[in-house]
Amino acid sequence: MQCLCIGVNDCAESVKRYITNELKKLNKLNNNCSVKDSVDLDGSTSVICTINQDEKNTPEYDQLILSISNGLADYIIEEYEEKLILRIINSNYCYFNSIEKKEILRLALFIIRNSDKNFLNSIFQIRRRNIIIRKLVDYFESSDKVILDGFVNFRLKDYMKDLEEVVDKAVDDFLTEREYKEFICLLRYFVDIQEPKFNVIHVLVSYDNKYILLDENKKEITNECIQEFMNDIPEGEINYDDLLVSSLITMAPKKVIVHSASSFRNKELLETIKNVFWGKAIICPECELCLVKVARSENKS
Incomplete structure (x- = not known):
């Protein structure tokens, strides 16, 4: 008979639970191995694992040690x-x-x-x-x-x-x-x-993953909003996500409404717009602009 003594302070019940859960998987509890707690003379608490094996160097003993180690590992990770x-x-x-x-x-x-x-x-x-x-x-x-x-x-x-x-x-x-x-x-x-240049700006995604901006009357204002930035950027270096954020900040609308949000490839861009325009940005659940965009996209495909 072999015994393992595990010093555990005041957490004997938890350690016992983790070990017994592993031993139950092997159906080895009680017949081949028992687990109980013990209080030493100095007041310290231990968990005693008694293994019904005369020799240590057997496959069954190694399997029991592995199961006990698995239980202790789970306890260490959790606690x-x-x-x-x-x-x-x-x-x-x-x-x-x-x-x-x-x-x-x-x-x-x-x-x-x-x-x-x-x-x-x-x-x-x-x-x-x-x-x-x-x-x-x-x-x-x-x-x-x-x-x-x-x-x-x-x-x-x-x-x-x-x-x-x-x-x-x-x-x-x-x-x-x-x-x-x-x-x-x-x-x-x-x-x-900044003084708001628009009461409302609607943001939509175009087919080539650029962005379309509309005013409160749903009139397109894309060129008006981004042209000054486009002039300063070489054509091959344009980042349309950055361009959109810069344009919205410059226009400083009282409200930003984002349509067809699912069409945005860059989901972090949506979070940036919501955070920069805190309390002013709205993600449209569905409206005529969203539906028109979807319908036109389907026709294009």
Whole structure:
């Protein structure tokens, strides 16, 4: 009979739950392995995994150790990861204030919990978990007792390095987002200090992904709005997204109505228009202009 002792402080029930969930997948609980908590004489709490094997070097024993390590890895990720990320932020980026650190933590957790569900993040998540499992399995080859806090703090350097990379990415995202917000505030200021040249400007997408501007009477004013910018830009270097934003800022309309928003290839452009013209921009759900645009597009195709 083999015993593994896992020092867990005050979280014995949670650790037991993670381990037993893994053992149940193998149908090994009770018959081949039992899990219980124990309080030592010094008051410390441990989880004791008793394995009904006389020898360690058997495939079945290795499978049980792997399952226990899987359970512990899931527990570490769930219960330690956020605390470790916050520790890295406080250590490596101490110059940010508490509000900024909280936002960086939010961004890091968004990245690490695979919130956008992309393939690379899924691979990264699997890698982190496998690092912990491998370290635990290696550790149990030479020791029957592990103190979980000490293991996390001193044995998971590769895992901590991965978390540091996540925090670095979160900081980059935070700074980029902050710069974007500052830029939007500046553009919003330019709009606010100008006298509106139009009450309403309607924005539509043309067939070649340029933009058509109409006034409140639905008269086209595209050339009137963009001509001064077109004269200063070489033909091959025209960015029509930037041209649209610059034109709208210069015209400073009291209201901007965007039609057929689904036709916009650059969805960030829509967010920029909404942010710059905060409270003034409307995304039209559907109207005659939207329908005419769709009908003409279908006829063209």
